[in-house]
Amino acid sequence: MSAAVAAYFFIDPIFSFAIGLKDTFALTIFVAIGFTMSWITEALREAVRRLDESEAAKALLLEELAHRTKNDLAIISSAITLQRNNSKDPAVRDALSAANARVLVVAQAQERLRGDGKGGLVGLSDYVTALGHGLGDLLRDVRPIAVRVTCTDIFAPSSVAVHVGLIVNELVTNSLKYAYPTERGGVIKVDITTNGTNMIVTVIDDGVGCSPETVPGLGSKLVRLLAKQLGGTVEREDANPGCCVRVTLDERILLLP
Structure with missing residues (x-):
């Protein structure tokens, strides 16, 4: 249509489709380019x-995988809980409780993946906050110990979220177990920030x-191993x-596929 309009109104003789061979060749190229652009x-x-x-x-x-994985982890958690309840050895019960807590950390990360709309990314703020509060409720017994999370x-x-969750799980668990003997209370603070090159x-x-x-x-060995897998370091003071x-941790881990 553009070629016809140009031939009729703008190419001599105007108001006529009678055009020369040179103009016909130019219009043919124009039409070919138009069709090519339309095809592209x-x-x-x-x-x-x-x-x-x-x-x-x-x-x-991804959502279906997260759902199936969460269900599988729930079955594993139930089996560990059942085994713990049937054991009379305190050391075995503590070890199974610790293993169950680690399974639940992974399960919570999978739950955060469902319907996130961010291509398989987990919001660390909500994830770690829920994790910290859950650990506090689970492990502090009746002692006045608060777990406060800022992220x-x-x-x-x-x-990466699972690694960070496991690190927080081990460190908070260690504090709850060993930092407050007898009936002593206190506050455990978890802080996750970035400074442009690292996540701390x-x-x-x-x-x-x-x-x-x-x-x-x-627990301490597991924290060091998890940090090493993400190219990080652990300092204790x-x-x-x-x-x-x-x-x-190297902030580039946030860009991992």
Whole structure:
């Protein structure tokens, strides 16, 4: 239509479709370019449509995977709880309780993946806050111990969120178990921030303090292993009063696929 309008109104003789061979060749190239552009535009539109469908299918599969994984972890947690309740050995019961807490950390991360709409990312603020409150309710018994969590608005891949959750789980559990002997109460603070190059996870209590003679247990070894897997380091220092453990992680882990 554009070629016809140009031929009729703008190419001599005007108001006529009688055009010369040179103008016919130019109009033919113009029409060919127009059809090519239309074909490319339609191809791009179809590619975008297929990409949207693929993203929707991937999101659905991710949600289904998270749901199935959560159910599997719930079964494992129930089995561990049953085994713990049937055991009369306090050491075995404590070990099974610790294992169950770790399973629940992973389960909570999977729950956060469901319908997140962020391509499999977990909001660390809500995740760690819920985790800290759950640990406090589970482990503090009747002692007046509060677990307070502050976390900047960070979204991390699920694998990173699980690592961070396990680190927080082990550090808070250690504080709840060892920092407050007898009926002593206190506050355990969890702080997660970024400084442009690193993500820093800090757990500080106001308990009895860090003993230099303390032999690292399974929890401490697990924290160091988890930090190492994310290219991080672990520092432990006296907080006067209490103990402070700082885990520094490379912020590039937040960009992992």
